[in-house]
Amino acid sequence: MRKFSGSTARRLMGYIVRGNELRFTVVILSILVSASASVGASVFLESLIDDYISPLLLASNPDFSGLVHALSMMVCLYLAGILCGFLYNWTMASISQRSLKKIRDQLFSHMQDLPIKYFDTHIHGDVMSVYTNDVDTLRQMISQSIPQGISSLVSIIAVLCTMIAMSWMLTLVVLACVACMLLIVRRIAGRSSAYFIKQQAALGALNGYIEEMVEGQKVVKVFCHEQKAKEGFDVLNDKLCECAREANKYANILMPAMNNLGNLQYVIIAIAGGSIALAGGGITLGTIAAFLQLSKSFTQPISQISQQLNSIIMALAGAKRVFELMDEPVEQDGGYVTLVNAKYQGDDLVEADERTGTWAWKHPHEDGTVTYTRLTGDVRFFDVDFAYEPDKPILHNISLYAKPGQKLAFVGATGAGKTTITNLINRFYDIADGKIRYDGININKIKKSDLRRSLGIVLQDTNLFTGTVRENIRYGRLDASDEEVEAAAQLANADEFIRRLPEGYDTMLTDNGANLSQGQRQLIAIARAAVADPPVMILDEATSSIDTRTESLVQRGMDSLMYGRTVFVIAHRLSTVQNSDAIMVLDHGRIIERGNHQELIAQRGTYYQLYTGAFELE
Ligand SMILES: Nc1ncnc2c1ncn2[C@@H]1O[C@H](COP(=O)(O)OP(=O)(O)OP(=O)(O)O)[C@@H](O)[C@H]1O
Ligand SMILES: [Mg+2]
Known part of the structure; x- marks a missing residue:
């Protein structure tokens, strides 16, 4: 991650947020609702068990109406969460497509302003790759990683506060487990980031080669260079494969690692919670059940973020290449003499609005005067x-x-x-x-x-x-x-x-x-x-x-x-x-x-x- 300056990420966010402010507000509100709904549902579990289920177990003539009411509340909460989840995912899809369109538009219009020197000195397939592969890396990041990131962050904060309010001792246990997980994630993710940058460059080189071979297929055939062409391709393809493998190797073991650690944590909390309850630590069965649920809601977003790291790192590598093209200096033009339609009034050449077939150079001078010189082609x-x-x-x-x-x-x-x-x-x-x-x-x-x-x-x-x-x-x-x-x-x-x-x-x-x-x-x-x-x-x-x-x-x-x-x-x-x-x-x-x-x-x-x-x- 340190390979990217924060400015790439900031600049990318600018593209995503600007012009989409309203949509973004909708997304954040929906995320807030959906995250609090899921936290609320977990908290509800505690009162469900302690206030409704446990008393009913002991009651001789149980009255289920309270339980039904409580359960329908829970269903509503879940439904609200699901609806808001849909809403922000839809909105994000629209935001991401609009941002990508904006980026492609800007890339192309910037490219039209580049000097011939740029095209003389860059492989055309590599330039193409910026439009296709590099822009595409952004798609996943914008449509998935960003909303998940925000939603995870909100969940983490909400869940943490709830857990502390319920039992600080169990919270400490959960935090200790999470700290271990984060250490592992850091080690794994740190290794892959450098390879993601290399992967995008290798992809560009490969595309450049393919384009050259498509264009030059006749020459390849005339000189019977098919075998050589394949060998050249293999070299580049191997390089891409190697970079992609290295990049994904670490990234792909993240998910199973996190899952297993999550299960381990579940057990630890159950044991710790049981011990505290037995030792008279003042926690109920409902609290333990809610905690088990909450600890899941806590580690899930963390593992989600770590999974998204993959696509975030890749997108930042893509964004870097996109911005490099956008930052290429455009063709400089200090010219101020312009070509205008002209006609003769007596002996004087004057500017004409319509096409006259006679052209003149309009030359503004520093003293504010303008002279017209007939275009003759000298x-x-x-x-x-x-x-x-x-x-x-x-x-x-x-x-x-x-x-x-x-x-x-x-x-x-x-x-x-x-x-x-x-x-x-x-x-x-x-x-x-x-x-x-x-x-x-x-x-x-x-x-x-x-x-x-x-x-x-x-x-x-x-x-x-x-x-x-x-x-x-x-x-x-x-x-x-x-x-x-x-x-x-x-x-x-x-x-x-x-x-x-x-x-x-x-x-x-x-x-x-x-x-x-x-x-x-x-x-x-x-x-x-x-x-x-x-x-x-x-x-x-x-x-x-x-x-x-x-x-x-x-x-x-x-x-x-x-x-x-x-x-x-x-x-x-x-x-x-x-x-x-x-x-x-x-x-x-x-x-x-x-x-x-x-x-x-x-x-x-x-x-x-x-x-x-x-x-x-x-
Ligand atoms: N974009 C470029 N960058 C660097 N050097 C170049 C570039 N274009 C041409 N040259 C060099 O400039 C020299 C003159 O090239 P130019 O294209 O003007 O030749 P030419 O007289 O038009 O030849 P031809 O008859 O083959 O078209 C050559 O030595 C070439 O290597
Ligand atoms: Mg020539």
């Missing part, structure tokens, strides 16, 4: 250096400019840093100094969402979502009409194959478009970027899986799409980049050559060698 890099990890520089001294309407191409070997440059333009990663300017504005000053809205990006890895083809293309601009979606598909040259799909634009795509070919997926991704009609397009290997004939069609489509836009193209196939205004040849994060196709050919440098096939791109 991107410039000034001596940009960049490293993903502090001591491993990837880009060196990158300077480039792309004027509106220009097509800029990056070529270079794998790992040269082409994708990295585009990661900087859309601010997936930030450079320390503001050396990138977009329409003359330091890119760090532009609000990330607005910056990305102005860019149409086809990423190197195509990702399609579950939904129809039409929905996937519309992802680029949610208010695009059906005609606009189809026009974008035509531009990307995707229209033809989409119409040949079984249900055309309404064909469902699942599992990242597994029912399409790689090239078809890329065409949809291009259409998705095109539908947004952005002033700047970034196409990272967008045509790498498309055959040469389709490519030249897409090329023509894109040329018309590119009209009036700035386009960054990354391509391994040099035919794609030939008609660019400028081609940058990258090598190990440096631009080593630049110029248009003719100039570079004339230079007879690396590009010339690439082009003439003197050496191939790796």
Whole structure:
């Protein structure tokens, strides 16, 4: 237990109680009623025996009406207890589901705000495991452990007071027995807590592995790695099994241990009570009977709490992982320049409420004035250096400019840093100094969402979502009409194959478009970027899986799409980049050559060698 700071528990309680105050009050009241009903019933036993049963045994002409009255009272007490028991369990179930929903909601919305770096550096299955396993550990704790804990505590206090009032001597006997039990529980529970934390981590690792293997099943099969995959799984599975076994080993012997000790205590009290009564200690038969009952009511909650320790420790381990994800720092955005619709009034650019097709950067200044700069798509890099990890520089001294309407191409070997440059333009990663300017504005000053809205990006890895083809293309601009979606598909040259799909634009795509070919997926991704009609397009290997004939069609489509836009193209196939205004040849994060196709050919440098096939791109 000491492994968890109290703050995890406190924070968890915050989630459970906040917003559920009324329900919680109902729960606590019901618990109070149900606990006092059970104590009351035990106390009643004393008067039942001493005041009704014993006199009746001695009476020559017994009158049972008093006994019947007393018995019906007892039934009522028990009934009230049972009803309140139902009530708090129902209410707790609703509280627990609401709390879990709140936690999942917060997790997901927090996750949406995390930077790309988080996803680049965490195993996705492990993240999934937080939503499923870790959140699930909380369910049992909230719906069972908490109400049982409260009810046990109330019972313990009520029973203790009643016992002291009845006979302090017998109370001492009970307390001594309980102290022994607690010592044993502490020893057992202390051992398992560390293993519960390990168990949740091992479960996460196992889930990460399973997800990877499901995703990569084709690769596994191609390389005949099934056996290796199983072995890898076994290692993780063994680890989980071991942690879970250790965690539960001690926890599982708690219950039988407590039960046996409880029985032992029963005997001890009977003997002690009998001896005290015989020695004239002033206790009656009824007191002993009630005490036997009370001692059960006393140890039962204690053993219940100790059983719940299991799930409490596990839930705290789960909560720790949940809160770790919630505490991941979100993507920072100091940007204050926003993108707005604009129109010209005379020569002045002013903000417009409706969609005008003209966009402007709204730039508030410190002196309270606001300036508007037309969005044209002018991107410039000034001596940009960049490293993903502090001591491993990837880009060196990158300077480039792309004027509106220009097509800029990056070529270079794998790992040269082409994708990295585009990661900087859309601010997936930030450079320390503001050396990138977009329409003359330091890119760090532009609000990330607005910056990305102005860019149409086809990423190197195509990702399609579950939904129809039409929905996937519309992802680029949610208010695009059906005609606009189809026009974008035509531009990307995707229209033809989409119409040949079984249900055309309404064909469902699942599992990242597994029912399409790689090239078809890329065409949809291009259409998705095109539908947004952005002033700047970034196409990272967008045509790498498309055959040469389709490519030249897409090329023509894109040329018309590119009209009036700035386009960054990354391509391994040099035919794609030939008609660019400028081609940058990258090598190990440096631009080593630049110029248009003719100039570079004339230079007879690396590009010339690439082009003439003197050496191939790796
Ligand atoms: N998220 C990341 N964290 C750390 N290093 C990275 C990350 N992404 C890329 N790198 C490193 O940065 C370098 C450049 O990678 P980049 O993806 O920009 O190459 P590229 O030119 O796009 O290659 P390709 O043609 O294969 O797409 C590589 O050496 C790579 O190891
Ligand atoms: Mg790349």
